[in-house]
Amino acid sequence: MTPTRTALVTGANRGIGLGIAGALAARGDIRVLAGARDPAQAEQAASEIGGGAVGVQLDLADPVAAAERAAAIEAKHGPVEILVNNAAILTEGSALEIGSEELTESLTVNAVSPFALIRVLGPGMRERGWGRIVNVSSGLGTFADGLVGPAAYSISKATLNAVTVSTARALGPAVKVNAACPGWVKTGMGGAGADRSVEEGADTPVWLATLDDDGPTGGIFRDRQAIKW
Ligand SMILES: NC(=O)c1ccc[n+]([C@@H]2O[C@H](COP(=O)([O-])OP(=O)(O)OC[C@H]3O[C@@H](n4cnc5c(N)ncnc54)[C@H](OP(=O)(O)O)[C@@H]3O)[C@@H](O)[C@H]2O)c1
Numbered sequence: 001m002t003p004t005r006t007a008l009v010t011g012a013n014r015g016i017g018l019g020i021a022g023a024l025a026a027r028g029d030i031r032v033l034a035g036a037r038d039p040a041q042a043e044q045a046a047s048e049i050g051g052g053a054v055g056v057q058l059d060l061a062d063p064v065a066a067a068e069r070a071a072a073i074e075a076k077h078g079p080v081e082i083l084v085n086n087a088a089i090l091t092e093g094s095a096l097e098i099g100s101e102e103l104t105e106s107l108t109v110n111a112v113s114p115f116a117l118i119r120v121l122g123p124g125m126r127e128r129g130w131g132r133i134v135n136v137s138s139g140l141g142t143f144a145d146g147l148v149g150p151a152a153y154s155i156s157k158a159t160l161n162a163v164t165v166s167t168a169r170a171l172g173p174a175v176k177v178n179a180a181c182p183g184w185v186k187t188g189m190g191g192a193g194a195d196r197s198v199e200e201g202a203d204t205p206v207w208l209a210t211l212d213d214d215g216p217t218g219g220i221f222r223d224r225q226a227i228k229w
Pocket of ligand 1: 010012015016036037038085086089109137138139182183184185187189190191194
């Protein structure tokens with residue numbers, strides 16, 4: 001099968017991002033642009049993912065630079081029709097144990113740079129009349145669950161959830177923007193004690209990345225089911 005759509009996955013070099021990228025590429029109809037901050041790891045990931053995947057260097061530490069990179073990636077590789085904002089950092093500590101630097105860094109990588117990528121790539125999706133954006137979030141970023149995670153992480157994921165609702169409204173209805181909670185997954189972030197495999201964690205993000213035209217937008221999903229913000 002010749003790929004008909006192009007997907008950009010951030011943090012595709014390991015963990016859930018690698019799982020999402022692999023599952024998208026395995027379908028046969030999607031060409032994956034595997035984002036990683038280290039160019040060598042992007043190349044390595046692309047060869048691991050297979051199916052014509054291409055490694056692209058993409059660091060989210062600076063939203064302005066990330067937006068410029070995304071525009072350059074699109075100029076080189078063609079329209080990005082699926083964006084999976086997967087990359088994130090988790091900094092430990094309660095609200096009294098972290099400083100504003102840690103909060104700023106988490107907000108930047110986990111929410112502001114994902115927003116910057118949506119701002120660059122979303123309008124083209126809307127003009128072309130088709131797009132899928134998945135923000136890999138967490139139940140730890142939902143008010144419904146009490147924002148019980150490490151403070152910088154929970155606050156940044158709550159912000160990413162707000163980015164999801166706001167950009168879905170601005171880009172819809174042909175561009176579906178949703179958040180996914182992958183569950184507790186065995187990765188560098190989740191640790192060895194987690195109860196889900198990478199494949200299980202990737203399932204809902206992949207489902208959202210390939211939604212039918214009558215699929216939802218502006219929601220948050222775990223196990224393909226809507227959950228409360
Ligand atoms: N694991 C879980 O239990 C769990 C639960 C809920 C939600 N999530 C979410 O799922 C997503 C993937 O998590 P994971 O468990 O796969 O985490 P992970 O194993 O720690 O991988 C994180 C990925 O993000 C990348 N990254 C970090 N900072 C970056 C930056 N400045 N620029 C570009 N990439 C950067 C990492 O790249 P490097 O290799 O260069 O560091 C890596 O590829 C995250 O959004 C996470 O919050 C995970």
